[in-house]
Amino acid sequence: MMNPVALEHASRLVNHGPTVLVSTAHEGRRNVMAAAWSMPVEFTPPRIAVVIDKQTLTHELLMASGHFALGLPTPALADFSYAVGTRSGREGDKFRQLGLEPDTRNPLELPLVPGCSAWLLLRRIPEPHSESAYDTVFGEVLWAAADARIFANGRWDFRDDNADLHTLHHLGAGQFVVPSRVVQAKG
Numbered sequence: 001m002m003n004p005v006a007l008e009h010a011s012r013l014v015n016h017g018p019t020v021l022v023s024t025a026h027e028g029r030r031n032v033m034a035a036a037w038s039m040p041v042e043f044t045p046p047r048i049a050v051v052i053d054k055q056t057l058t059h060e061l062l063m064a065s066g067h068f069a070l071g072l073p074t075p076a077l078a079d080f081s082y083a084v085g086t087r088s089g090r091e092g093d094k095f096r097q098l099g100l101e102p103d104t105r106n107p108l109e110l111p112l113v114p115g116c117s118a119w120l121l122l123r124r125i126p127e128p129h130s131e132s133a134y135d136t137v138f139g140e141v142l143w144a145a146a147d148a149r150i151f152a153n154g155r156w157d158f159r160d161d162n163a164d165l166h167t168l169h170h171l172g173a174g175q176f177v178v179p180s181r182v183v184q185a186k187g
């Protein structure tokens with residue numbers, strides 16, 4: 001259920017701090033890991049910072065290819081998200097190990113995780129100084145899509161009747177919360 005999201009609204013997809021699944025691929029290798037630390041850093045063009053440990057296979061493939069994807073997992077993907085965050089693709093193909101075939105039908109043919117509520121494709125923005133000092137990677141969003149049952153017209157719509165599409169927010173040690181109550185400020 002991928003519906004295109006206008007780039008001007010892409011930052012909203014991660015504005016509320018969801019755990020993301022970082023997909024990468026390079027020269028026949030593919031991988032995915034969980035990242036709890038990401039945030040938008042610019043509206044136009046939309047740019048997002050993600051902390052990706054330099055020791056990870058994800059970092060290696062991202063640096064080699066110059067691209068990466070983010071998927072926003074739903075509650076049904078909690079076990080998958082924790083599993084891809086607690087083992088390395090250096091020990092074997094996680095998609096195969098966990099029995100989930102990624103979807104490569106996207107403009108960069110990156111291995112997206114099916115069943116997410118949204119997906120973003122990004123180009124790495126080379127930042128030699130910060131990349132050498134920190135594990136933070138900056139990316140420019142090139143394309144985004146979301147499940148229209150929960151994100152439409154540039155807005156999330158978290159409701160009880162679409163709770164199976166809510167985003168996951170990591171508390172630590174494999175425990176996640178979902179956005180259970182929306183509070184609307186007057187304005």
Ligand SMILES: Cc1cc2nc3c(=O)[nH]c(=O)nc-3n(C[C@H](O)[C@H](O)[C@H](O)COP(=O)(O)O)c2cc1C
Nearest residue numbers: 033034035036037052053056057058085087088089
């Ligand atoms: C829920 C969750 C969130 C995580 N968040 C991050 C993160 O923000 N940054 C990071 O570098 N690692 C994070 N990790 C750890 C990586 O996902 C982990 O190191 C992974 O095994 C790397 O896989 P790879 O070597 O196949 O790339 C997280 C793990 C979990 C379970």
